Amino acid sequence: MRLLIENARIIDPSQQMDQVSNLYISRGRILAISDTDPEGFTADQVIDGTGKWILPGLVDLHARLAEPGSRYEGNIASETKAAVSGGITTICSPPDTNPVNDTQAVTELIQRRARQAATAFVLPIGAITQGLEGKMLSNMAALKNAGCIALSQASQPIQNPLTLKNAMAYAASNEILLMLRCEDNELKNNGVVHSGVISSRLGLAEIPTSAETTALARDLILAEETGARVHFSQISTARSVEMIADAKKRGMPVTCDVAIHQLHLTEYDVMDFDSLFHVTPPLRTHEDKEALRLGVKMGIIDAIVSDHTPLDRDVKLLPFGESEPGISGLETLLPLTLKLVEESVLDLNTAISALTQRPADILGIHNGSLIEGHYADFSLFNPETPWLLNRSEMVSQGDNSPFQGWEFTGQIETTYFQGRPVYRNNQV
Amino acid sequence: MRLSTPNLQLNEQGKLRHFLTLEGLKQHHLTEILDVAESFINPLTGDISKVPSLHGKTIMNLFFEPSTRTLTTFEIAEKRLSADVVNLNIETSSTKKGETLLDTLWNLEAMLVDMFVVRHSESGAAHFIAKHVAPHVHVVNAGDGQHAHPTQAMLDMFTIRKHKGDIFDLKVAIIGDIQHSRVVRSQIQALSILEAREIRVIGPKTLMPSHPEALGVHVYDHIEEGLDGVDVIINVRLQSERMKSALLPSEKEFFNLYGLTKERLSYAKPDAIVMHPGPVNRGVEIDSEVADGHQSVILEQVTYGIAVRMAVMSIIIDNAKQLNTEKQIPKKVTEEARS
Numbered sequence: 157m158r159l160l161i162e163n164a165r166i167i168d169p170s171q172q173m174d175q176v177s178n179l180y181i182s183r184g185r186i187l188a189i190s191d192t193d194p195e196g197f198t199a200d201q202v203i204d205g206t207g208k209w210i211l212p213g214l215v216d217l218h219a220r221l222a223e224p225g226s227r228y229e230g231n232i233a234s235e236t237k238a239a240v241s242g243g244i245t246t247i248c249s250p251p252d253t254n255p256v257n258d259t260q261a262v263t264e265l266i267q268r269r270a271r272q273a274a275t276a277f278v279l280p281i282g283a284i285t286q287g288l289e290g291k292m293l294s295n296m297a298a299l300k301n302a303g304c305i306a307l308s309q310a311s312q313p314i315q316n317p318l319t320l321k322n323a324m325a326y327a328a329s330n331e332i333l334l335m336l337r338c339e340d341n342e343l344k345n346n347g348v349v350h351s352g353v354i355s356s357r358l359g360l361a362e363i364p365t366s367a368e369t370t371a372l373a374r375d376l377i378l379a380e381e382t383g384a385r386v387h388f389s390q391i392s393t394a395r396s397v398e399m400i401a402d403a404k405k406r407g408m409p410v411t412c413d414v415a416i417h418q419l420h421l422t423e424y425d426v427m428d429f430d431s432l433f434h435v436t437p438p439l440r441t442h443e444d445k446e447a448l449r450l451g452v453k454m455g456i457i458d459a460i461v462s463d464h465t466p467l468d469r470d471v472k473l474l475p476f477g478e479s480e481p482g483i484s485g486l487e488t489l490l491p492l493t494l495k496l497v498e499e500s501v502l503d504l505n506t507a508i509s510a511l512t513q514r515p516a517d518i519l520g521i522h523n524g525s526l527i528e529g530h531y532a533d534f535s536l537f538n539p540e541t542p543w544l545l546n547r548s549e550m551v552s553q554g555d556n557s558p559f560q561g562w563e564f565t566g567q568i569e570t571t572y573f574q575g576r577p578v579y580r581n582n583q584v
Numbered sequence: 585m586r587l588s589t590p591n592l593q594l595n596e597q598g599k600l601r602h603f604l605t606l607e608g609l610k611q612h613h614l615t616e617i618l619d620v621a622e623s624f625i626n627p628l629t630g631d632i633s634k635v636p637s638l639h640g641k642t643i644m645n646l647f648f649e650p651s652t653r654t655l656t657t658f659e660i661a662e663k664r665l666s667a668d669v670v671n672l673n674i675e676t677s678s679t680k681k682g683e684t685l686l687d688t689l690w691n692l693e694a695m696l697v698d699m700f701v702v703r704h705s706e707s708g709a710a711h712f713i714a715k716h717v718a719p720h721v722h723v724v725n726a727g728d729g730q731h732a733h734p735t736q737a738m739l740d741m742f743t744i745r746k747h748k749g750d751i752f753d754l755k756v757a758i759i760g761d762i763q764h765s766r767v768v769r770s771q772i773q774a775l776s777i778l779e780a781r782e783i784r785v786i787g788p789k790t791l792m793p794s795h796p797e798a799l800g801v802h803v804y805d806h807i808e809e810g811l812d813g814v815d816v817i818i819n820v821r822l823q824s825e826r827m828k829s830a831l832l833p834s835e836k837e838f839f840n841l842y843g844l845t846k847e848r849l850s851y852a853k854p855d856a857i858v859m860h861p862g863p864v865n866r867g868v869e870i871d872s873e874v875a876d877g878h879q880s881v882i883l884e885q886v887t888y889g890i891a892v893r894m895a896v897m898s899i900i901i902d903n904a905k906q907l908n909t910e911k912q913i914p915k916k917v918t919e920e921a922r923s
Contacts, residue, residue, distance in 0.1 A: 351794040352794060356793035358707055358708065358731050359729055359730030359731035359766055360708065360730075360731070361707075470684065475708050475728075
C-alpha cells in the first residue's frame with residue numbers, strides 16, 4: 157500500500173520541520189517528505205492535504221490502558237482506540253494493573269493484547285517493587301528484558317528511603333529508567349485537594365505542596381548519589397519546577413513531565429465539590445499552573461502527558477473525598493496542548509515537541525518522528541474545525557473528563573498507525 | 585478556572601431550596617431565618633408551641649455519623665412543625681453492606697420523602713446528595729465533614745442577636761480548633777454575611793486552616809491579644825484526636841495557652857458574652873468559673889436550636905409551595921384563555 161498525502165503542513169520537531177510538502181508512505185513506513193515524487197513511486201491512494209497538518213504520532217508517557225484487571229474502565233483494545241482518536245500512537249502503560257505488572261508474564265500479556273488490538277504501540281512500564289508495595293524489589297532486569305520500557309511505582313511512591321535508594325542503585329547498574337512520582341504519604345495524610353484557599357473554605361482534607369517537594373528533594377539527592385537515570389512523573393508545583401531546573405543545571409540526567417490538566421485547571425475548579433476534578437496530585441494554585449506552563453515553555457519540563465485514568469461512573473458518583481481520583485485524558489491531550497498555543501503560552505514547535513520528540517528521547521526510542529524509514533505513525537489534522545467536548549461521545553470507556561463543554565479549534569481527521577488508518581473522524 | 589458556580593441551594597426565585605452552607609447566601613436569607621425563628625418562640629414563656637406548617641410532610645433524618653444532640657433538636661423541631669419523622673442511622677445500615685450512597689438515597693426517596701436532614705463524615709456530602717435528589721426533595725445539612733454545619737451557626741447568630749441586637753459592628757473572637765471544625769467555618773461565613781466588624785480566630789497554627797485569609801478572618805497566636813475589646817467569644821470543642829495526630833502536646837498545655845479563664849475574659853468588653861457549641865470540655869477549652877458564669881450563654885443555645893431549625897425547614901417548604909402556586913397560575917390562565 158503506497159500512500160501520498162499532498163500539500164499538507166508537515167510539523168515534525170525531531171527534524172525541526174514545519175513546512176508545506178508531500179508525505180510519501182510505502183509498506184507502513186515513511187518513504188519521503190518531498191515536494192516531488194521519489195523515483196518510481198506510484199501512489200495507490202492520494203489524499204489532498206491542503207490546509208491540513210500532518211503531526212507525528214504522539215508519545216504519551218503515562219496512560220492507563222486498564223488491562224489486565226477491573227480497577228479501571230475499558231481494556232487495551234478500547235483505550236488504544238481512544239488514544240489514536242487523540243493522535244497518540246505510542247503509549248507507556250503504568251504497572252498499576254491487576255495483577256500488577258511486576259512479572260514477565262504480565263508484561264507479555266500486555267504486549268500480546270496490544271499486538272492483537274494493533275491500534276497503537278504499547279510500551280509497558282514494570283513495577284519497581286513487588287505488588288507496588290514498596291518493600292521487595294521485583295525482578296527488575298527480567299522486566300526490562302521482557303520489554304518494559306521503564307519501571308515505576310505508578311501512584312504508589314516508595315516511602316522507605318532505603319528501599320528507594322536500593323532500587324535506584326540496582327536500576328543504575330542495569331541501565332533501567334525509573335519513572336517516579338513524588339509524594340510523601342505522611343504529609344499527604346489522606347488529603348484529597350491542594351492545601352490552599354479552597355481547602356480552607358470547603359474543609360476538604362489537604363495535600364500540602366511539601367508532600368511533593370520533600371519527596372522530590374529526597375529523590376533528587378538519592379538519584380545523584382546512586383547515579384540512577386530518573387524521570388519525574390506528573391510534577392504539580394512551582395517549587396518542583398525550580399528544583400528540577402536546579403538539578404538539570406547541576407548536570408544531572410533528570411527529566412520530568414506534567415499532566416496536561418495541571419496546565420489548565422486549578423484548586424478553584426473544585427469549588428462545588430465536583431468529583432470529576434478529583435486528581436492526584438491535586439489541582440494546585442494559579443501560581444503553580446503558571447510556573448508549570450513556564451516550565452514547559454522553557455524546556456525544564458520535558459513532556460506533557462495525559463495521565464489517562466479511565467474510571468467507571470460509580471466511583472465518581474460519590475462525595476468528593478470518597479471518589480476515585482483520575483481523569484480520562486487521552487482524547488484531550490492534544491486539544492488542550494494546542495489550546496496553550498492558541499493562548500500564546502507555547503509556540504507550536506515546543507508544544508508538539510513536548511508530545512513527540514522529547515518524550516521519545518526520554519525513552520530512547522524513535523517514535524514520534526516522521527524521519528524517513530520510520531513507521532508511518534501520524535495524524536492528519538484540520539486546524540480550523542471547531543468542536544465541543546461531549547463526554548457521552550468519548551471513545552474511551554471512561555468518560556470521566558472535567559472538560560465537558562470545552563470548546564476547541566482543530567480536530568484530528570485520520571490517525572495512521574504503521575501506515576494503516578486506525579481512526580477516522582465520523583464528522584469528516 | 586470558574587469564578588462562580590450556580591448556587592445549588594437556591595430556587596429560580598433566589599430563595600432557599602436546600603440549606604447546605606451559608607457560603608453564597610445573602611443577608612436577607614439569614615435575617616429571614618432569624619426572624620422566623622423568633623416568631624416560633626412565645627415571648628412571655630420562652631416556650632415553642634406546635635404549629636401545623638409541615639403537616640403531611642415526611643422528613644427523614646439521615647445520619648451517617650453518630651449524633652445525639654443535633655439529631656434530637658432536629659427531631660423536636662420537625663415534630664413541632666407537625667411533620668412525620670423517620671430517623672435512619674445509616675452507620676449501621678445498608679451502606680455497610682456495600683450499597684452505594686446514591687442507591688440508598690434513591691431507595692429512600694421512593695418512600696415519598698419530602699426532606700432529608702443529612703449528617704455525613706465527608707465534606708461536600710450534603711451538596712452531593714442535593715445534586716442527585718429528585719427536584720421536589722429538599723436537603724438540610726446537619727453537618728458534613730469539616731465543611732459546614734449551617735443550622736448550628738444560625739442558632740449561634742440567633743443567640744448573639746438576642747443578647748447584642750444587631751450583629752453588624754460586633755467584634756467576635758473564636759478560640760480553638762478552627763481547621764477541623766465545620767461549625768466554625770459556618771459561623772465565620774454567617775458573621776461575615778451579617779457584616780460583623782471583625783472576626784478573629786485564636787489558636788496555634790496546627791489548628792488553623794492553611795489559608796485562614798480565605799475565610800476573611802484575622803489570626804491571633806495569643807489569646808490576650810485576640811480577646812482584646814471583643815463583644816462575643818466563641819469557644820470550640822477540642823477533640824482528643826488532635827493530640828494523637830501530634831497537632832498539640834496535651835490538653836493541659838492547650839488550657840495553659842488558650843483556655844478561657846476569668847482573668848483572660850477580662851480583656852474582652854465587660855458585657856461580652858461567652859458561647860460554646862458544646863459539649864464543653866471543662867478545664868480544657870474553658871474554666872468552669874467562666875462556663876457557669878453570668879457572661880455565659882451556653883445553655884440558652886440549646887433551646888434556640890429548636891426554633892432556628894424549625895425556621896429553616898418551614899422556610900424551605902414555604903418557598904417550594906410559593907413556587908408551585910406561582911407556576912400553576914399561568915397554566916390556569918392559559919387554560920381559561922383556550923376555553
